[in-house]
Amino acid sequence: MSSQDSVYAVEGAEDSASVKHASPIVDPVLAPYHRTVAEMEGMPVIDRTTTVCPECKLLIEGIIYKDGDNVMIRKSCPEHGLTVEKYWEDYDMYMKMKKYDYAGRGFDNPNYTTKTKGANCPFDCGMCERHQTHTGLANVVVTNRCHLSCWYCFFFAKEGEPIYEPNLDEIRKMFKSLKNQKPISTNAIQITGGEPTMHPQIVDIVKMAKEEGFDQVQLNTTGINIGLNPDLAYELKHAGTSTLYMSFDGVSKRTNPKNHWEIPMILNAARKSKLGIVLVPTVIRTMNEHELGATINFAINNLDVVRAVNFQPVSLVGRMPTGMREKQRITIPSAIKLIEQQTNGVIKKDDWFSVPYVGSINKFIESLTGEYKYDLSVHFACGAACYLFIDSDGRIIPLTEFVDVQGLFEYINNTTIEMKGKGRLARKAIAMKALLGLGKFIDSAKQPKSINFTELLKSIFLKHDFSVMGKFHMKTLFLGMMHFQDEYNYDVRRVEKCAVHYAMPDGEVLPFCTFNIFPEIYRDKIQKQYSTPASEWQRTHPGWTYSKDKYIRNPKQLESSKAYWKTYGNLKDYFALPVNGGKPVANFSIEKPEGQKSSGVK
Amino acid sequence: MDRRDAPIGTGSNGAKTGSGVGPYVIEEGKQYRMPYRMVRKVTFSNLKKAELLDLPHSARLQYRLMLLGAVIKAAVDFDDAQITIIYNPSNADNSSDKTSQGELVKMLSKEGVHVDPSSARDVDYDYYTELYANSHNPKTIKESPPYGYTADEWSAMRSKWQKKMTETATRKREKFTRWQASYLNSKLGIVQKIAEEHRSEVEKGSTTN
Numbered sequence A: 001m002s003s004q005d006s007v008y009a010v011e012g013a014e015d016s017a018s019v020k021h022a023s024p025i026v027d028p029v030l031a032p033y034h035r036t037v038a039e040m041e042g043m044p045v046i047d048r049t050t051t052v053c054p055e056c057k058l059l060i061e062g063i064i065y066k067d068g069d070n071v072m073i074r075k076s077c078p079e080h081g082l083t084v085e086k087y088w089e090d091y092d093m094y095m096k097m098k099k100y101d102y103a104g105r106g107f108d109n110p111n112y113t114t115k116t117k118g119a120n121c122p123f124d125c126g127m128c129e130r131h132q133t134h135t136g137l138a139n140v141v142v143t144n145r146c147h148l149s150c151w152y153c154f155f156f157a158k159e160g161e162p163i164y165e166p167n168l169d170e171i172r173k174m175f176k177s178l179k180n181q182k183p184i185s186t187n188a189i190q191i192t193g194g195e196p197t198m199h200p201q202i203v204d205i206v207k208m209a210k211e212e213g214f215d216q217v218q219l220n221t222t223g224i225n226i227g228l229n230p231d232l233a234y235e236l237k238h239a240g241t242s243t244l245y246m247s248f249d250g251v252s253k254r255t256n257p258k259n260h261w262e263i264p265m266i267l268n269a270a271r272k273s274k275l276g277i278v279l280v281p282t283v284i285r286t287m288n289e290h291e292l293g294a295t296i297n298f299a300i301n302n303l304d305v306v307r308a309v310n311f312q313p314v315s316l317v318g319r320m321p322t323g324m325r326e327k328q329r330i331t332i333p334s335a336i337k338l339i340e341q342q343t344n345g346v347i348k349k350d351d352w353f354s355v356p357y358v359g360s361i362n363k364f365i366e367s368l369t370g371e372y373k374y375d376l377s378v379h380f381a382c383g384a385a386c387y388l389f390i391d392s393d394g395r396i397i398p399l400t401e402f403v404d405v406q407g408l409f410e411y412i413n414n415t416t417i418e419m420k421g422k423g424r425l426a427r428k429a430i431a432m433k434a435l436l437g438l439g440k441f442i443d444s445a446k447q448p449k450s451i452n453f454t455e456l457l458k459s460i461f462l463k464h465d466f467s468v469m470g471k472f473h474m475k476t477l478f479l480g481m482m483h484f485q486d487e488y489n490y491d492v493r494r495v496e497k498c499a500v501h502y503a504m505p506d507g508e509v510l511p512f513c514t515f516n517i518f519p520e521i522y523r524d525k526i527q528k529q530y531s532t533p534a535s536e537w538q539r540t541h542p543g544w545t546y547s548k549d550k551y552i553r554n555p556k557q558l559e560s561s562k563a564y565w566k567t568y569g570n571l572k573d574y575f576a577l578p579v580n581g582g583k584p585v586a587n588f589s590i591e592k593p594e595g596q597k598s599s600g601v602k
Numbered sequence B: 001m002d003r004r005d006a007p008i009g010t011g012s013n014g015a016k017t018g019s020g021v022g023p024y025v026i027e028e029g030k031q032y033r034m035p036y037r038m039v040r041k042v043t044f045s046n047l048k049k050a051e052l053l054d055l056p057h058s059a060r061l062q063y064r065l066m067l068l069g070a071v072i073k074a075a076v077d078f079d080d081a082q083i084t085i086i087y088n089p090s091n092a093d094n095s096s097d098k099t100s101q102g103e104l105v106k107m108l109s110k111e112g113v114h115v116d117p118s119s120a121r122d123v124d125y126d127y128y129t130e131l132y133a134n135s136h137n138p139k140t141i142k143e144s145p146p147y148g149y150t151a152d153e154w155s156a157m158r159s160k161w162q163k164k165m166t167e168t169a170t171r172k173r174e175k176f177t178r179w180q181a182s183y184l185n186s187k188l189g190i191v192q193k194i195a196e197e198h199r200s201e202v203e204k205g206s207t208t209n
């Protein structure tokens, strides 16, 4: 399991120039790929950026243009021709999100300082002076061993390959380097792999992360080892694990072959040990995009343990047949629109906001207190979020239903500007005046019965701490979208603002979208340098073999367990409740024991 | 400690190119894997800009240099018409890929960049003290004040903020330790029972090798 689960490697065919001349494609989803050059050139240009040729990595101009409702990127390599890719499948949403983009501060102590200051981006990493966002979430790979062998994964150690498994001191050193970042060091760390629970000292690693001062410690895991060994769940929670960031590609066996059968045991272990879970579906068109609403419904059914669903539209890394790429490609707005369709409009397109929106709250608090807060200056196309409240009668209420989020953020932004250059007391007075005006952005008639949102917001602003939200004991579900890039849709303006970073054993910090997109010069290259050759590993681990690491599942027997039926056979369709409009969520399915028919799609 | 003095885990003391350096260093009794020690850094200057073509081609050349297993870092500076490569030399006593200045020159010439080896500056480069140590503990090159504050305002506020951060960290740590104790107390009794329940489910349904 790894964050790069959403990064699929496909080997094989290699054509990058996808443009056919006036080909008879009628599928509207695929049509934008199949315009003539003249047609594309006639379309309105929105932005120009720097991208790479997927074939030879030459830096070339990327033209971002409007094709109907789609935002597309096209690029032309003098050697390898034209590549056309979807950038963002909703023009209006692109323009709305774009408004909130802002430049962050980057690093006061970057890894490297050179005269060129990152001119060769994205080939000038570790962190260089040009990078614009500090580490928001740091990934630390603790092993490349994995108990699964997913077909698309190119990351886990295969037979005969070196093992990358840093020792505790080496891991602590990476933690320390992360905490040493200036001006803002990350609070959140994700321990990842391979499968991180394969590291024999995983509990000590979590302990160390807490000792080094990380508030949020996530484990990026299949969950399987935790389901199989519930004692581990307690140990991990006790050591300081905040959440399991867990792969979950859908509610059915077909969409989620990775851990469908173990999910019941994992939920139980997490539930009892009080470990929170973030479900992480990698969304691939033609594979699981029909189960997005059903996945949210599954999360709501398990709200006592599931904190969030973080959808990751697939990043198609590696050379792959153009036709397959076009079919599998899905971008954030498309996933959002599918959620709207599949939830019968309960979670609407307008309920989502881009990550930099929230930056205005942090800037406000920082201006008021003079204390550094997180910059949320990632590129607007990298992520989106939506906050749901589940009221006592089961009503699903998106935040935007009772808060004018856009108006509120603009108001806060203006207040921050007003504070600039003022003394401490004057800033406080401005802030207090602003707090009194918060009420106008909240429709209290529509807010969940269980909360007073104006009071909650005031608490956040006065205590400068989002954790006060926990004290309101609300049932909430955070929905996130995170779209990592690939060579086809690559945009240097995005990667230079990336906030999801990897700490490397050589001290470098790399953005996710260089680490995983150019593994040959970053991830694989550096980890190989710091790996143990297979022969040495085997010598120091007598009796160990690659195959002994692998998990063997007996699906039939797992399906016969009580936990399995409790999890998949008892699901409630929240969207079918009259308070939510009464129409079932798309592809809602519950499992039935052998002999009885399952309902819905499998 | 001065990392320059850090002893090498296996192998010799000298850390010279080709000496018997091993794959670890020891710092304050702790062992860290160290794939290289003394390697080489070569700089080719006064290149023909026409051969580098332009910045995008220079960036791609840098990428192509980085593809070589023996190249640890490469920087192609189009503006200054200069290429710097840190590489693992042929005579290094480690198990990583190796190369030589000659091979790099050949590679560059295949890429259309003809360098004059006689004007190359090729020197020892201590990977550990220069690259590794610096990137783990990089220099601070600027200071960004919090939003809405000038550098002067910030310099007056900084020490108070630092003190507050230290206090907050201590408070958080204490709070976490208290939480750990109460977690342990509340869960201890049920851990055993739940573990057994789960184990029987697992035994029914799956095996690991």
Ligand code: SF4
Pocket: A001, A002, A004, A005, A146, A147, A148, A149, A150, A153, A154, A155, A156, A193, A194, A195, A222
């Ligand atoms: S093999 Fe392991 S690391 Fe790779 S995707 Fe599957 S679970 Fe993740």
Ligand code: SF4
Pocket: A118, A120, A121, A122, A123, A124, A125, A126, A127, A128, A129, A130, A131, A132, A495, A496, A497, A511, A514
């Ligand atoms: S991605 Fe960031 S760190 Fe890497 S070269 Fe670009 S600006 Fe520099």
